[in-house]
Amino acid sequence: MRNLRFTISYDGTAYSGFQIQPQSDTIQYRLEKAVWMLTGETVKVISSGRTDAGVHAKAQVINFTTNSQIPVERWCLALNARLPKDIVAHTAEEVLPSFHARKAAKRKTYCYTIRTARFPDVFHRSYEYHHPTPLNVEAMREALPCLIGEHDFTSFCTVRTDKEVKVRTLYEARLETESDGFLDSGSIDRLRFFVSGNGFLYNMVRIMVGTLIQIGEGKRPSSDMQRILEAKDRALAGPTAEAKGLTMWKVDY
Structure with a gap:
């Protein structure tokens, strides 16, 4: 075998x-x-x-x-x-016979892609969420440091989960910007949210993104991320972002 x-x-x-x-x-x-x-x-x-x-x-x-x-x-x-x-x-x-893809994994990285240009990209429309109005990227970045480390991420987990323990460790959370260079090379056309951790709860990354988008829209202050995390209450976080923007990026062993 x-x-x-x-x-x-x-x-x-x-x-x-x-x-x-x-x-x-x-x-x-x-x-x-x-x-x-x-x-x-x-x-x-x-x-x-x-x-x-x-x-x-x-x-x-x-x-x-x-x-x-x-x-x-x-x-x-x-x-x-x-x-x-x-x-x-x-x-x-x-x-080795003992290798198990899930149990042996040490670190997983996901990427969520948001298109921020006015019009969608016809070639990537199935792989990114289109947000046609500008987002405050710096405000979104200011909300990220509090997520790093070991925390109870109940606020960022769907209530339809069978996981009793909602403690996970995040090693990295960052936003990268891209320009298409298509019409205006100075514009930000795409945001990529990269997050790495030892494991993720059901819809965890997508709920984080939904909350980050609200911060970028000015509907919440950056400090809300810390408050939501500490509250351990899903109702306080933002909506679950669309699935199509999320990609499992890398797994480390």
Whole structure:
């Protein structure tokens, strides 16, 4: 029995999230179906983390065990030939039997992309949230330091969660700006919110983004982020930002 680890990317637009669900098309279902088509085996694909419906991944990590003797260097090409075009395996390696993509993960990074130009970008419309009016980027940045470290993130977690412990550690939270250079090279056309931590609660990043957008709009002061965090009350935070702007960016082991 071999334990294989893969790095995959996917466009989550057409899927009901990563995890298998009854009568729903999911990333896990497509991966397990591709392995069955290739080897005839029924495997259980383990991921570093579950992404919600409409959320994407640049470098998701998965693993599964197999009796197949297909050389590891041939696995990506073989899987990609059996996967839909919006799911791609990039790397494959054989790992120790004890490796578990979720339990072994030390750090996960997500990126949320906000387009702030007046008009949407036709080529990236499925991967970013369009906010057509300017945001106060400095105010948004001022709200971030309080999130770093170990905290109870109840305020930034959907009430529809089965997680009893809502304490997580964030290592980094930053905003980057980009210009298209299309019409006005001096404009800010896109914001990217990068956040890294040892784990994330259900909708945690999207609720943080919804709150940051309200701060950027001037509807809240930057200091509200600290107040919301300490209150441990989901009702005080902003709305849950749209799924399509969120991408699982990187997983470190």
